[in-house]
Amino acid sequence: xxxxxxxxxxxxxxxxxxxxxxxxxxxxxxxxxxxxxxxxxxxxxxxxxxxxxxxxxxxxxxxxxxxxxxx
Numbered sequence: 001x002x003x004x005x006x007x008x009x010x011x012x013x014x015x016x017x018x019x020x021x022x023x024x025x026x027x028x029x030x031x032x033x034x035x036x037x038x039x040x041x042x043x044x045x046x047x048x049x050x051x052x053x054x055x056x057x058x059x060x061x062x063x064x065x066x067x068x069x070x071x
Contacts, residue, residue: 018047026051026070035071042066 008018029036040048045055045066053068 022051037069040066040068
């Protein structure tokens with residue numbers, strides 16, 4: 001399963017929609033017994049971390065994108 005892009009319109013942030021979608025994807029990955037990987041914006045890192053994703057960024061190469069993985 002691939003999820004190409006997930007975003008929340010600024011007017012609707014902090015209402016739980018992003019969490020609901022990330023939880024849904026994590027539940028499916030857990031049922032299938034597979035890990036999950038995401039290229040997150042720096043603003044999205046806290047949301048994904050809440051669901052067990054770990055930031056795999058190289059501190060020596062600052063970037064606006066954080067590669068994150070779980071499982």
